[in-house]
Amino acid sequence: MEQETFRKLLDKYLTGDLNTAEKAMLSSMIAQPEHKAALEGFVQQVMTASTYEEAYPPDIKERLDVFLNARMHPVRMRAQRIWWAAASIILFIGATVAIIVSSDRQSSPPVATVVQQYMDRAPGRNGAILTLADGSEVLLDSVASGTVVSLQGGAAAKIVNGALLYESNGNELMYNKITTPKGRQFHLTLPDGTGVWLNSASTIRYPTVFLGNERRVEMAGEGYFEVAKNKKMPFRVNINSRAEVEVLGTHFNINAYENEENITATLIEGSVEVKVLPAPRSVTGSSSKVASSEPPGSNSPVAQKRQPGIVLKPGQQAQISDAVRVINDANIDNVTAWKTGFFIFTDLTFDQVMRQLERWYDIEVVFEKGIPERQIRGEMTRNTPLTSVLKYFEKIGIRYRLEGRKLTILP
Incomplete structure (x- = not known):
């Protein structure tokens, strides 16, 4: 059944009928060893001159020709062109078979030998995983624009042009989480209207409704924020439980990947206060050490007194480790290039x-x-x-x- 699906996806690629989800599925399947035989059979079919001429109508061959002309050097021999067409099809959807073509100049037909399986790495794209309050997950890559996503607690969100927009806040305090794996980025609008752009390998956790006297979210990785103004409810970002950024309404970028030397918070517009958070006090047992699960900055007795914050001006960057070091005239274009x-x-x-x-x-x-x-x-x-x-x-x-x-x- 899976092999049949694989072949249908290959055929749909040639006719240009793949949707976004099918492209992702095909890209994944084509890299799996168990589909190698089916892939080779498909390549053989396309490369065979008679099959190529008879099986595919002119519009399909035109698609291949346009792709070839844009990417391949001219190849004189027609049969050689068919071999390259086959390789190009695979390259276009994320993987290829490297083929060496040799020929006896005039008389002998070309001979092709597959020397290695080579997979190009396509650039990243839009997509993320939404984790709901009950732990269930929604793969947002495959959700069509206009689709309404029902959430727990009466909240609802909608996919609009590849972004997640919260439309109703609901009546209960529930937490959602957006995760972008490697090779993905995503844009969402939080229940208060704040825009968040997540770079690859990043996470943000947030409530489906902001209650009380603050708006608090947690993040790791890299994110760009355009915070909706609300003087009565400051917006606070907890960064890896190591630092906190507090704002009223502003634009800023946070880079907090674990394998980078420092956390950086760069202010583009407005004003933010940056604080270093103390490490949570831990409870030590006979064989284990368990950190407190209380939210950073809570009134729990586990929380410790924070260090004073530093206020940034537009164009400044805070480099955060055990303390905060401020860099004036940060290169904003470099910092925000990923978002653009x-x-x-x-x-x-x-x-x-x-x-x-x-x-x-x-x-x-x-x-x-x-x-x-x-x-x-x-x-x-x-x-x-x-x-x-x-x-x-x-x-x-x-x-x-x-x-x-x-x-x-x-x-």
Whole structure:
């Protein structure tokens, strides 16, 4: 049954009938070893001249030709072009079979040999996982625009052009969570009208209705906030239980990935106060150590006195570790480039760049013999395929080996 589904998805790709969910399914299935035989059969069918001419109408062949002309060098022999067409089909949906074509110039027909299975890493895209109050999950990648998502406690949200918009707050205090895996980013509007953009490998937890005298959310990873103004209810972001940002209404970016040296909070507009939170007091038993589960900043006796906060002005960045260090004239374009669809690398170390690529292309980067001592400068769109990034590495003398999701940087 699964093989039949796989073949139907391949056929629908050729006719241009794949929807977003089917594209994601096909991209996932094509990388799985159990579908290798079906994939090779499909490639053989498309590559066979008679099949190619008879099975597919002109509009499909035109799709292939347009794709080839945009991406491949001209190939004189017609049969060779068919081989490359097959490889290009697979490349276009996220994976390919590298094919070496050899021919005896005039008389012998071309001979193709599959030398390795090679999977390009497509750039990240819009998508996230919504976790409801009861622990159930909704894959938002596949939810069509206009769909209303029913939530616990009477709340409701709607997908609008790929973003999640909370329309009704409900009558009970319930918590939802949005998670963007590696290779995904997402935009949502919280119940108070605050806009949040999540970068890849990030999480935000928030109530479906804001009650009391504050609006409090928790986040990890990277997020950009445009906070709806409400002087009576300050907006507070708890960052990895290590720091807190408090605002009334403003635009700012938080970078709080665990594998980065510091948490950074960069103010674009308005005013924010940044505080370092003390580590929660722990309860030690005979064989275990359990941290308190009370919300940071609560009135629980477990919470400790906070350190004084530092107020940022637009253009400033707080670098947070055990204390807060303020950087004046932060490079706002660099900080917010991810939200506008770009990578901007300005004097970044090689490992800093690779951490960004890991998260966006959902890869694992391994340094075979240490990290190259060089800085990277440049700009590119986040729609750039990984192979194009690697071609740039070749030009600057970086050697590598790509095996599936594993990218090894060679000495």
